[in-house]
Amino acid sequence: MIPAGFEYHRPTDVASAIEILKTHGDEARVVAGGHSLIPMMKLRMADLAHLIDLQDIEGLKGIEIGAETVSIGAMVTQHELITHAGLSEALPIIREAALQIADPQVRYLGTVGGNVANGDPGNDMPGLMQCLDATYVIEGAEGSRTVSARDFYQSAYFTAREDDEILTRIEIPRLPAGTGYAYEKQKRKIGDYATAACGALVTMQGGTCTAASVAMTNLSDTPVWSEEAGAALVGTSCGPDAVAAAVAASLAAINPTQDNRGPVEFKRHVAGVIIRRAIEGAVARA
């Protein structure tokens, strides 16, 4: 499987990459780890004349653990997310989710920026970033802007990013003390996309839930963050009734379709199990 020919660019700063994007319009695409784009190019389902490789842009790398915010460069790989000690301490849910993505070889090259920017509903990081209330930094010729992960996804592969913009960093607020987490994923085999996946964060103070966030992966044509699911938990002790209400609210927000992972009824059933496990797991760790 040989892709169609293209011109290859390897700029060393974001401004140069944006300049190449502007010059060639929709004939150009950026490539990060390439593990979504290159298979599509080999199948000739992605057609482009200019490939802009971001691997030499230092400004897109690195993880910064701040007092209030964690900042992750778009070119940080899943492998780096898993092995970064400071990140595992600050936001352990990211490591838990990254370990469930693809396989070791893919995680060495696959990046968090590519995963969130591609808009593939099967990708795990978009739902996780909605759960964490992350903000994406997006740069274009006119400068930089920010978009909440919860507002970024419009439909499968359509996002708030314009064709001549590059998603450069992800900013994630640190979590309050007493926050439990879980990322649960049901898949047919290692390396598969989710049949259903769910990230949950629950903050407990003195036995009462003060904040909760629930987001789901591959159960609609975008990731789904359910405000109602979080609201069903806040103010309760997160007992069985509150968890059941949160699961019901989550299930009301999804719209799965039949595919080779099963019919809609099956997906709804699996989603119910996975969402409950994620919420109960987060409560148990809070």
Add this chain to the structure above:
Amino acid sequence: MSKHHYKITVNGKPRDVLAEPRELLIHTLREQLGVKGPHIGCETSHCGACTVDMNGKSVKACTVFVAQANGAEITTVEGLVNPDGSLGVIQEMFREHHGLQCGYCTPGMITRAHRLLQENPTPTEEEVRFGMAGNLCRCTGYQNIVKAILASADMLNAQKEAAE
């Protein structure tokens, strides 16, 4: 589309290749450089038969363009032999424990196992299985592959201890 010169270091030797940017690293290695250890299995990033070590990472050479590998250090199964040309420890343990049947997945398995043991010299069986999840074998059922890698870890650690 025009061809360009790319420099890659393969098993310690600097090589210069003339290729279109779209050429996949696996084709550069096998067809231009005659390095036929890495195999082409599924060609869809699933099976791991084409696994090589690139700048200290296990990667599937069917999913990397030669242009992306420009300047990289590549190690293939050929590069894991001892300096005298005899089988390296992981290769020898695959032979000893019969960690293969048809052998098609073996170069990818051994190259991946090499990086796994560099990062985690004392893995548990579960860690070996998780760390090898990107390499498929359709013959063995994996039992002897796992045994071979665990035995390699013991052997490498014993050698390291003896050297100290």
